[in-house]
Structures are given as structure tokens and as C-alpha cells.
Amino acid sequence: MGLLAELEAGMAELSTPMRVYVAAGRFTEPEADLPQLAARIRTLLVAITTDEAWRRFLPGYAPPSVPEICAALEPVDTHRAAPFLAQVAAVDLLWPSHRHLPAESAEPAADRVVSLLGSKASWWTNHDAECGAVNGLTPLFDSLLAGTDGEHFALALQIADD
Structure with a gap:
């Protein structure tokens, strides 16, 4: 199985309806970075x-623009990516x-996904680690x-409504 197929399979294990x-997936742009990831x-x-x-x-929600998504993201250290x-x-x-x-299924799947992208991968979240706030990408909890x-x-994006 190729890297892309393994990555897709690992992420599918982390999905819940x-x-x-x-x-x-694989980027079509060479050397993709944050703007392509935000897209x-x-x-x-x-x-x-x-x-x-x-x-x-x-109702009436339109996802943020790519620059707005970039602005909402904070870096995550690679060693924290799998547990996150x-x-x-x-x-x-x-x-x-x-x-x-x-946890017995989520943790190994997350470890495998992070391992597939490798130690040089960059990871991003909409959480501000300094203050614990979340830069919401939707009007709901995400x-x-x-x-x-x-x-x-x-x-991976979890969404919830109270």
C-alpha cells in the first residue's frame, strides 16, 4: 500500500459520523505550505x-477565506501531534x-498518521496553546x-453544538 493510501486509511479510522x-490527500502544488493546507x-x-x-x-454560514483560516491557526510541535x-x-x-x-483504536491510528507524515511535518491547530482559547472556524464548537x-x-475536525 502506498503512502497516500495508508494516510487515507489511517484518517478514515479516526472519523466518526x-x-x-x-x-x-496529496497536494497538486509543489512544496505546498500553510496557504495550500488552509485551502x-x-x-x-x-x-x-x-x-x-x-x-x-x-444557516447563512460561509467558511472563512484562506487568509482567515491561516490567521486562525497556531503551530503544534510534532511530538504533540499524535496525542492531539x-x-x-x-x-x-x-x-x-x-x-x-x-483510546485503544484512536491512539494507534493517530500515531500511524503522524509517523506517515514524518518528523519534518508541520502541524497546525485552531487552539491557542498559550491561553487555551479556540479560534473557531465555524459558529459552532470545533x-x-x-x-x-x-x-x-x-x-481532522471535530464539530459540536450545545
Whole structure:
């Protein structure tokens, strides 16, 4: 199995219906960086707006522009990426005691995805680690982790409404 297929399979393991949306792929642009990653994040946000489960919560919502998404993102150290990815996939944003996925499946899948992108990958989130705030990408509660090695990308976004 090639890297892209493994990356897609690993991200699919981290997805849960109507809560954790994922995407993985290969950039068409050479040496892609944050703007190209933000464009893929925007594509994922557009997909959520067309999901029947969320459409009623997002009337009139248009995903932020690529520059706005770039501005909302904070870097994540590579050594923190796998635990963060497992958390986005498994732990409910509103009810942390509720799990979307068991840790026994989320943690190995997240480790594998981070390993596939490699130690030189860059990782981004909409969380501000300094103050704990979240730069929301939607009018709902959301938590994002996005990574790229410059050729491939992986995105996980959990969305919730109270």
C-alpha cells in the first residue's frame, strides 16, 4: 500500500459520523505550505456545510477565506501531534467523559498518521496553546488538527453544538 493510501486509511479510522470529519490527500502544488493546507481545510468546512446533519445549525454560514483560516491557526510541535490528533478524534468537545472512539483504536491510528507524515511535518491547530482559547472556524464548537509534509496532508475536525 502506498503512502497516500495508508494516510487515507489511517484518517478514515479516526472519523466518526456527524462529529469527526477527516481528509487526507496529496497536494497538486509543489512544496505546498500553510496557504495550500488552509485551502484544504476550507474544502473540508464546505463539505460540513453540505452535510444534512449540520446544515440546519449553519444557516447563512460561509467558511472563512484562506487568509482567515491561516490567521486562525497556531503551530503544534510534532511530538504533540499524535496525542492531539487522538484527542480530536476520540474525546467529545462538550462532554470530555464521552468518547467517540476508544483510546485503544484512536491512539494507534493517530500515531500511524503522524509517523506517515514524518518528523519534518508541520502541524497546525485552531487552539491557542498559550491561553487555551479556540479560534473557531465555524459558529459552532470545533477543534482542528492539520498536518503536512509539503506533499501530503491530513486533517481532522471535530464539530459540536450545545
